[in-house]
Amino acid sequence: MAEVKLFGVWDSPFSKRVELALKLKGVKYEYIEEDLKNKSPLLLNYNPVHKKVPVLLHNGKPISESLIILEYIDDTWQQGPPILPKDPYLRSKARFWAKFVDDKCIPAMWKACWQKGEEGEKAMEEANDALEFLENEIKGKRFFGGDDSIGLVDIAADVIACRNGIIAELMGVQFLRKDKFPNLCKWADEYCNCSFVKENQPPNQKLIHHYKALIQASTSSKSTK
Structure with missing residues (x-):
């Protein structure tokens, strides 16, 4: 079972942000394509408030909203170039x-x-x-x-x-x-x-x-x- 999973949609620019950040930092992850016309029970469970992608699942804990996810990735994985400045x-x-x-x-x-x-x-x-x-x-x-x-x-x-x-x-x-x-x-x-x-x-x-x-x-x- 992958430690990191990303629930996304291939054409979503917000999902693409998270993919770019994960790859920039060299984080291995499992990508799960969602159908927004028929949302999976997992997506609805992990993001019950907005019921949308992207959702990052790290060690079983979900993080939603793309900009928040980008900061989480930068704070969690130190390898690779920083996404946010230190200052x-x-x-x-x-x-x-x-x-x-x-x-x-x-x-x-x-x-x-x-x-x-x-x-x-x-x-x-x-x-x-x-x-x-x-x-x-x-x-x-x-x-x-x-x-x-x-x-x-x-x-x-x-x-x-x-x-x-x-x-x-x-x-x-x-x-x-x-x-x-x-x-x-x-x-x-x-x-x-x-x-x-x-x-x-x-x-x-x-x-x-x-x-x-x-x-x-x-x-x-x-x-x-």
Whole structure:
């Protein structure tokens, strides 16, 4: 029986965060794919409050919420590069920006992909405003934590860096434009071209097929209303 188990979904950017962190730290784990339309009794038992992935099970003890799991991994396993800085002030900054990605960037970007008309324009403005803060934060740095290695904020923003091209191709929504966000674009290129990151991304064609199915389902749903 594996000491560490991860309950996740292959296309979930939040599950992907935890996988990246475990592999960055060199932690061996068993991955358990969940079907969110038919959630397993184990998932419901280990995360009864939110009933969602990811859930990390370590020695039989469950930890949920991706950002909390990332901190737990960093605190528990000392091998490998640190995910959070040791300095208390820098740690607080990393927590702030990771939460900013979750609370401000991802929701607005997701909404901008699916909403049309005025609602879509408003969501795009919100996404651009949020990305502008990240643009200023990454200026002059290789990664959000500095030049040394990938850290908490980089992993939190993985979906922004690595799925921007697919979203632009399929949905016609381009978030990271070099003329508007040159620093973020440079960071995204640097981050996505790290061998560690490239090796641990879902296959592009599988993601494209998945997003096409989502778009088709959304279109069909709206046409029947």
